[in-house]
Amino acid sequence: MKPVLHGYEFSVYCRIVLAVCHEKGVEIDWVEVNPFADPEAKDYRQHHPFNRVPALRHGDFALYETTAICRYIDEVFPGPSLQPTDPRQRARMAQIIAVTDAYVYWPLVRQVFSHRVFEPRAGSLGDENEILAGLSRAKEALAALEDLASDETHLAGREISLADFHLGAMIDYFVRAEEGAALLAQYPKISRWWSSLKDRDSLVATDPL
Numbered sequence: 001m002k003p004v005l006h007g008y009e010f011s012v013y014c015r016i017v018l019a020v021c022h023e024k025g026v027e028i029d030w031v032e033v034n035p036f037a038d039p040e041a042k043d044y045r046q047h048h049p050f051n052r053v054p055a056l057r058h059g060d061f062a063l064y065e066t067t068a069i070c071r072y073i074d075e076v077f078p079g080p081s082l083q084p085t086d087p088r089q090r091a092r093m094a095q096i097i098a099v100t101d102a103y104v105y106w107p108l109v110r111q112v113f114s115h116r117v118f119e120p121r122a123g124s125l126g127d128e129n130e131i132l133a134g135l136s137r138a139k140e141a142l143a144a145l146e147d148l149a150s151d152e153t154h155l156a157g158r159e160i161s162l163a164d165f166h167l168g169a170m171i172d173y174f175v176r177a178e179e180g181a182a183l184l185a186q187y188p189k190i191s192r193w194w195s196s197l198k199d200r201d202s203l204v205a206t207d208p209l
């Protein structure tokens with residue numbers, strides 16, 4: 001039975017789930033919902049009480065919150081595991097995902113990407129103050145990630161994990177702003193990681209832009 005994913009085409013959080021599904025070879029049925037629409041989508045809060053995306057339904061099981069959804073998909077479906085078994089690597093993966101949610105999403109995606117790239121694409125002017133504030137806060141987030149990232153190929157170790165898709169979806173948007181790409185280049189470990197990840201099939205196939 002195919003899972004149903006309620007999502008918005010430009011959402012980085014939905015892209016994380018889509019990339020994980022791609023890695024696992026899981027097909028989904030997509031239901032488009034714009035969480036920014038005003039008025040909000042009728043009845044959507046029955047799937048997500050906070051009116052965010054994504055929200056998953058798999059048979060009679062409903063789940064929201066991207067990390068929970070990705071872990072569920074990884075554990076329920078066959079295919080390569082995307083979570084390390086080593087406790088320290090697993091903890092690092094969880095930490096990087098939490099740092100991404102708490103300190104990366106807002107400045108890199110909602111301030112820099114939205115105002116420099118997304119809004120101009122949609123025909124409105126971005127707010128330069130938001131971009132400056134986002135770039136300033138991005139430094140602290142990128143410095144922390146530079147410290148946390150493993151010295152091996154992927155963020156939590158040698159094998160790719162859920163952390164790579166979580167941060168990868170957001171970095172991909174961030175570097176589409178010229179200032180974002182220039183800032184990322186100042187963090188050598190994260191830059192190397194991103195260069196080796198960015199052309200991965202699951203990211204290319206799920207790029208909404």
Ligand SMILES: N[C@@H](CCC(=O)N[C@@H](CS)C(=O)NCC(=O)O)C(=O)O
Pocket residue numbers: 008010011012013014035036051052053054064065066067
């Ligand atoms: N904690 C949620 C965050 C999801 C989220 O913020 N999604 C964005 C789209 S990328 C959204 O729905 N935003 C609507 C809003 O901010 O009103 C998760 O991990 O799934």
